[in-house]
Amino acid sequence: MSLSNDQILNALRTVQDPELLKDIVSLGMVKNVEIQGRDVKVRVELTTPGCPMKDVIERDVTAAVKKAGAENVEIELTANVRGPATPRTDILPQVKNVIAVGAGKGGVGKSTVALNLAIGLRRCGAKVGLMDGDVYGPSMPTMLGIKGVVPQVKGSRILPHFVHGIYAITIGSLVEQDKPLIWRGPMAQGAFKQLLVDNTDWPELDYLIVDLPPGTGMCR
DSSP states (O other): OOHHHHHHHHHTOOOTTTTTTTBTTTTTTTEEEEEEEEEEEEEESSSSSTTTHHHHHHHHHHHHHHTTTSEEEEEEEEOOOOSSOOOOTOOOTEEEEEEEEOSSSSSHHHHHHHHHHHHHHHHHHHOEEEEEOOOOOOOOEEEEEEOOOOOEEETTOOOEEETEEEEEEEEGGOTTTTTOOOOOOOHHHHHHIIIIISSSSOEEEEEEEOOSSSSSOOOO
């Protein structure tokens, strides 16, 4: 005997989001249910690409649907990514979210925060890129363990390093090691734009973390 859509939805109402403490049907997380006899496929939309509770939700959904009488259960987990009100689809369309980390002065731990944020999101299951935008004194080569490693080039574009599970690019890999960079504002902004948009071949990413140079000139 085939299961009904109402039976499956009633079963899913017993599954709570572990963080929001409401059932996933009321929260609108259940986006589709397909039933063929006693085979059921459920599409659940998570609140973030790197949802730390996705394994728990998948387990609870599977158990609830099987309890309702399903023999085979397939769970499809997607992510709810909300972009800006007016998406800039012409700039990095393959990147869902860009997070800039900045500070008014240098030496306050900005790069450490950016790197830890990138690694933390990766450990939560997201696909993450990290751009070291500190064109004056890049520290990411040392922090990432890629000092002296030159990135590969594909055509006219630079391929980011893949290190510690994230995609990373830094101007420190493209200039002479331990040589201070003395650039005026327009030169620094041009290099920043080329590294972020023009010359780097970023893959599809859930998050791109941008470590800004110290000061406020790049925060516009």
